[in-house]
Amino acid sequence: MPSGAKKNRFNWYDAIVYSLLLLFTLLTLVPFLFVVGGSFASTKELLEKGVVLFPTQFSLDGYKYIFSTSTFITSLLVTVWITVSGTAVNLVMTILTAYPLSKSELKGQKICMMLIVFSMIFSGGMIPTYLVVKAFGMLDSYWSLIIPGAISGFNLIVIRNFFQQLPEGLEESAKIDGYNDLQILFRIVLPLSMPVIATFALFYAVGHWNTYFNAILYITDSAKWPIQVLLRQIVILSMGGIGDSNAFDVNFVPPAQTVKLAAIVVATVPILLIYPFLQRHFTQGMMLGAMKG
């Protein structure tokens, strides 16, 4: 740090550091603000200016329209369902597998770990996996969006490393009290691991919310499409209106741009709402995992 005499002098070094970071932060923020701002702009303003950062006339036309279509609501519900049930499956499977693997004295633990690590480096690829999913009869069923990704090897290893760091004495004394391993896991280990579990719940949930490719691979029935697939139809392929509009006046369809912007916002906001609460945890969680490799 500069000494006291220099304190008030303009510091070029700090100025450069802060302005570079500020620039990058704004570059990150502005595109999204354009989308959010534009989605609330009135049709007229949007047509005149293209995209609006701060709308002068507030309007909810885009949102009213997409929520008047049953297609959009259905795919939103599908996504909520996959996110909730998929994350539950992820957590149960990952925790149940990670806990025994954290016992390095357990016979066979090493082999299982090797199998898991190898499956992270090398995989069968798209077609053989597709054929397996098909053979299990999961095509066109929501299971195809849940089961093939039931455990992430990376998440599993981070959670296992966390379990390994817990003090052994706790589990020893529980064993003396007559707890079996399942009871120890649920009554002692899990309550101590909530921040880590919450972090990975977020990661898994984000994955399900954003699920796109598996959906176009495994789901051909458009009535079962999750929101990201529908979003691609609306925004990237510019399919214009979204199927059937019932509550709305049939003649009233807001311009494509408004619909697109509102759809992007609705497909993003749920994640943005959970994220700030967990930010501190996942920074720690990631560091834990990162350092252990």
Next chain:
Amino acid sequence: MERGGIPLIEFNRGFGRFRHLVFKNRWLYLMLLPGMLYFLLLKYVPMWGILIAFKNFQPFLGFNDSEWVGLAHFERLFHDPGFVRLLRNTFVLAIYNILFFFPLPILLALLLHEVRKIAFKRWVQTVIYLPHFMSWVVVVGIVYVLFTTEDGVVNSVLLDLFGYKIEFLTSSEWFRTMITSEVIWKESGWGTIIFLAALAGVDPQLYEAARMDGASRLRLVWHISLPAMRSVIVILLILQLGKFMDNGFEQVFLMLNATNSDVGEVFDTYVYRVGITTGQFSYSTAVNLFKSVIGLVLVVVSNRLAKRFGEQGIY
């Protein structure tokens, strides 16, 4: 009585001990069962399924009864005039990624590490992590909305200032730039986490001592902060090389259209196109296998190089 050279009594005792061990840990093994079944059925069975790359897989005949054709599918790939283009597109995107994206999280982490105002630092971090949580559909969607030639802001501004528009989304010239910029926008903030973790582990006394010796702040970065990140940089570079052939499938797939496929078609999108949409399962599995093997070779080579330079490597 003997059995396979081991006296039966001892065999029984050994088996008994094994049974005891399994019984003692029965809950642990029971917990492990679903997870390991998952890995075997959904990760290892598909690996076995790679063998269809050497067969002529017919869905109605099934895996076992389809005939073996040896390397025929690989020969077809190597003789395909599009093969060189596929290889070039995949490599160029990967090289763009390493040249332009890879250094950015390192730079950002160094900048963040210099910030003393905690509130500012936290605000910057909150914002730059955010895009990581958006799907590729959303990111590409935002890009489409902002960059279209009809009513995108970027082109309206260009038109006002310079009097012309640029076809960002429907031309070959801009495809790679757009792909790399999108990766930078979405992931460079998130990428800082691991480097910040490495920087957090540096003993503050090191900085103090260097400052006493009259080192400037730039010198502290060069001689203390950067070396502290060295091993993480090497590990991430190896991992990056391992994914060299992957190109971020969803993103490329979403940005791809008829006007830019000459530079945009990469191995992953090709596998999907010929495999799923035209049903040539065996051929596209062969293409995928070729891709995976190149990726594996790159990991092994770069890991060996890392060790030669005195780093730990990933295995």
